Amino acid sequence: MLFASLVLGLLAGVSASGGHARNSTFYNPIFPGFYPDPSCIYVPERDHTFFCASSSFNAFPGIPIHASKDLQNWKLIGHVLNRKEQLPRLAETNRSTSGIWAPTLRFRDDTFWLVTTLVDDDRPQADSSRWDNVIFKAKNPYNPRSWSNAVHFNFTGYDTEPFWDEDGKSYINGAHAWQVGPYIQQAEVDLDTGAVGEWRIIWNGTGGLAPEGPHIYRKDGWYYLLAAEGGTGVDHMVTMARSKKLSGPYESYHNNPVLTNANTTSYFQTVGHSDLFHDGNGNWWAVALSTRSGPEYLNYPMGRETVMTAVSWPKGEWPTFTPIAGKMSGWPMPPSPKDIRGVGPYVNSPAAEHLTFSRSVPLPAHLTYWRYPNPSSYTPSPPGHPNALRLKPSRLNLTALNGNYAGDDQTFISRRQQHTLFSYSVTLDYAPGTIGEEAGVTAFLTQNHHLDMGVVLLPRGSATAPSLPGMGSNDPDADDDRGEGEDNEELIPHVRFRGESYVPVPAPAVYPLPRAWRSEKLVLEIRASNATHFTFSIGPEGRRSERKLVMEASNDAVSWGFTGTLLGIYATSNGGNGTTPAYFSDWRYTPLEQFRD
């Protein structure tokens, strides 16, 4: 009997009852790194799977979709925006705050629907061309080609979502431009053509800045409207209202906000922009975005990440959200095997990564470009360089013309910073031949916010110091930079650190590349050895003891705005005529530590 009931208990744990299973412990963020504005659904029709979308701004591929069967192990399964022809305008929108803003993912009629806005943040709020609202759909989100081209619809606002009423009619809910509203609007829509009816104001929020991110849920005879208010900084919060009619009037909850970490000392700040979903076992959950910054809100290079919480939502009542922290307790997890047909590593606990750029293996799907890449600039294992990735330089460097310019491609490929402490390193084989040519590593947030260390060909005399730190200028390996001796070329390769940000960054540091290293492969490393600083170092491959620290820089330079830090490699002619390729190999990302409080 005892044995039988134990077995039954275990079975109950893996069945839908949930009543016997214990509450779970889980950890935030569930998606560490640049994964803001989450929107998640549970799809029983697709093998009882949870799917989440995130916003991606100028990153490409855009709008990552992660899937899980147990709410604990999540894998990237693909990207909604994976081909230029789906939405060519992503190549043209200037400004780092432009691009894909908050998407909403829903499942209906055996189809996945993804509604979002391509924002051109250069144009006035009230200009309808600033807000390119789009609908994508797919039958099979595991297949990138299944995602349709964008269907455009007219709305002078953002954070749009689809909603289907019980009579089968479809609607869009969205946040109106904030210098015009602010309010939440709704219109009937034909999701296949993008034809919209008249926009009605359905709720003005509770008085917080910029009511946005609306999501409507039908439950127990009510329409519940959830929104974010307060702006996406430390005042961010989640508020709710409800109505018996879809068109309103919506009555605000007297206990708003339902979720926020504003005015707390939590390490997890900016909690907001939430979405609710049911797990099929009788329980509700919510995802939201959050920034691991503490209330100081100064150092948060990973930007806005995805967090999850349990929600208790009794019949006819308002929901109660558990506040966000690093260690969470919540409902029993859906007890499914963790097998997910994903294309990437588990995003919830990213593993060490070592890429060797074999010709037979495609580049991993989680690697990220800035806007649309020129595919011919990236070649794994080209002739004569097995297991290296050849980068052809773009004319544009990482800043491009003025930090906002979108006019041409930038040769840059990256992955997200996903740990508080990490090491990221690559081996570089590069012999620049034309003035201005440069290749290196970067901690990149936007075109206006990046910290780079590269090898660059510059005129003799460009250095800020005669030799690398820790290498005496009398060291025979150092270049004396006086043009004496055997080495009297006009142009010599230099090691250069350069930062770009809205906050003060270290002045550029430029050193002659030591003469003895010029015919060697070099290892370039970015390391976060504490929560506030990155270090940049360089040395010859295979001789770790010769590696030199080039710069320590605060990560406040890449703690800003809507996106999160990307760690990557770049090659550029800096606007010049150079075409010399750079060969990168042994790409390593090593997690060191994850801070959760």
Ligand SMILES: *[C@@H]1O[C@H](CO)[C@@H](O)[C@H](O)[C@H]1NC(C)=O
């Ligand atoms: C979109 O809506 C705006 C504002 O109502 C209007 O001025 C504009 O003509 C509309 N554009 C299209 C293509 O319908």
Ligand SMILES: *[C@@H]1O[C@H](CO)[C@@H](O)[C@H](O)[C@H]1NC(C)=O
């Ligand atoms: C919401 O704002 C609009 C426009 O400012 C206004 O016309 C409307 O009366 C407001 N609604 C409520 C319920 O305050």
Ligand SMILES: *[C@@H]1O[C@H](CO)[C@@H](O)[C@H](O)[C@H]1NC(C)=O
């Ligand atoms: C945080 O505190 C400020 C100042 O007291 C207050 O105005 C604001 O409403 C509070 N925010 C939240 C979300 O409680």
Ligand SMILES: *[C@@H]1O[C@H](CO)[C@@H](O)[C@H](O)[C@H]1NC(C)=O
């Ligand atoms: C289990 O988690 C839910 C959701 O957080 C909570 O409401 C409930 O009180 C918890 N139950 C126990 C026994 O802790």
Ligand SMILES: *[C@@H]1O[C@H](CO)[C@@H](O)[C@H](O)[C@H]1NC(C)=O
């Ligand atoms: C982007 O900026 C460039 C340079 O300032 C300008 O020429 C171009 O017209 C802008 N593009 C758009 C779509 O506004």
Ligand SMILES: *[C@@H]1O[C@H](CO)[C@@H](O)[C@H](O)[C@H]1NC(C)=O
């Ligand atoms: C973090 O590291 C930097 C240098 O790498 C150092 O200047 C700073 O004091 C360190 N901060 C803490 C809190 O240890």
Ligand SMILES: *[C@@H]1O[C@H](CO)[C@@H](O)[C@H](O)[C@H]1NC(C)=O
């Ligand atoms: C980056 O490129 C622009 C022009 O394309 C150029 O003006 C600027 O000097 C470059 N930056 C560096 C560090 O070379």
Ligand SMILES: *[C@@H]1O[C@H](CO)[C@@H](O)[C@H](O)[C@H]1NC(C)=O
């Ligand atoms: C690039 O080449 C053209 C044509 O030879 C030349 O006029 C121009 O000065 C070169 N630009 C640079 C930056 O060297």
